[in-house]
Each structure stands twice: as C-alpha cells, then as structure tokens.
C-alpha cells in the first residue's frame with residue numbers, strides 16, 4: 001500500500017515513496033541513529049520503501065565488512081514498510097576498485113558507487129568517467145552517487161550513456177543542492193545530468209543522503225530543478241515502486 005506522503009515539501013507531480021540513500025550510526029559520522037530508529041522514522045514519514053546505505057569500510061570510522069555481511073539476516077519488512085540493505089561504496093582508484101569484495105556485495109540488496117575525498121587516490125581533476133564505468137561491473141551496483149561533484153569531474157554525456165547500457169541509474173542528491181553544500185557545482189551539474197537523462201529517457205533516483213533520521217525523504221532542493229526542466233515524472237524512480245523493484249531485483 002502506498003501511504004500519502006507527509007513531508008512538508010510534498011510535491012504532487014513527483015511523489016516520493018522511496019529513499020534509498022541514507023546513513024545510520026554505522027557510517028561512523030553524522031548520525032547517532034540506529035537502523036531501527038531510521039526505519040521507524042521512514043515509516044512515520046509515509047515512505048513505502050526505505051534503504052539503508054552505510055558508507056563502505058574505507059570511510060573513516062565506518063563499519064567493517066562483517067557488518068555488511070550480517071545484513072542478509074535483517075528483516076526486510078519492518079514498521080509496515082519494505083526495507084532494503086545496501087552500501088554506499090567508495091570507488092578507491094581509477095581502476096574502479098571499491099571497498100567491499102564481490103562476495104560481500106552479492107549478499108546486499110543494492111550498492112551506490114561514489115567518490116569521496118580523501119579516500120579516492122590520486123585526488124586530481126582529470127576525467128574520472130572510466131573509474132565509475134569499471135566500478136559499475138561489481139555486483140549489485142545500481143546507482144551512481146553524486147556524480148555532480150566538480151571536484152571529481154566526469155563526462156556526463158558519455159558516462160550516462162554507458163550507465164543506461166549497464167542498467168545503472170544516476171542519483172540526484174539533495175545534499176549537493178543545499179545552500180551550504182560542500183560538494184562543488186551541484187546546481188549546475190545536477191541541471192546538466194537531468195537534461196541528459198531527459199534526452200536519454202534514463203530514470204533517476206532522488207536521494208536525501210540523510211545522515212541519521214533528520215532528513216529522511218527530504219528532496220526539497222531537487223524539486224525546483226525538476227520543475228524548471230519540466231523533467232518527466234515517469235523518469236523519477238522514487239515515484240514508481242514497481243520500476244524500482246525491477247531494478248533492485
């Protein structure tokens with residue numbers, strides 16, 4: 001059953017039934033909230049599908065591989081909503097290596113691949129599309145995390161064409177668009193990503209990137225961009241649970 005969404009930023013054209021990029025206390029920073037706290041909050045917020053994607057082990061103070069391995073035993077149906085357990089992997093080098101092994105990844109529901117300073121080495125400004133493309137081949141990789149960050153430039157057109165072929169989907173990250181965002185050029189680059197996705201007919205995932213429960217489901221800075229670009233509602237995965245289920249399967 002799809003609940004009516006209770007966020008103050010509810011948008012009738014782009015209803016948000018799912019949020020798959022969130023971090024619990026196991027990410028080691030920015031959250032004191034447990035998985036249980038977060039699922040309860042997601043349920044109370046009106047989401048129907050909720051995903052925990054803690055940072056991979058290369059992130060300072062994040063959980064060990066054994067934490068991610070244990071998630072296969074976790075209940076997928078809690079507080080009346082469907083729960084998925086994934087990871088926000090760190091791409092650690094230009095070869096597209098990530099910070100969980102493929103056997104562990106295979107036990108998760110999905111993975112997001114992201115580049116974060118200071119983990120990615122070398123930290124430079126050359127085109128990193130090939131690092132993402134290689135990382136897409138690891139098991140359960142379904143989403144590209146905040147590729148808008150100009151500190152790690154990519155060729156959007158090229159990367160998104162390959163992503164479409166590989167059935168991997170870009171996210172639009174609310175955190176990149178906040179007025180105090182620490183990523184660079186979020187507004188301009190998210191606009192470009194959305195324009196290309198519209199042209200390619202490539203669906204996108206909207207993400208709160210909530211650290212803890214405080215921002216679960218919050219896409220408030222994304223909606224103005226979607227409206228400005230008249231972005232097709234049918235390409236927003238958060239509004240289409242059956243499309244999301246097909247992708248995660």
Ligand SMILES: [Zn+2]
Pocket residue numbers: 088114116145146
């Ligand atoms: Zn990230």
Ligand SMILES: [Zn+2]
Pocket residue numbers: 021022023088209
């Ligand atoms: Zn994140």
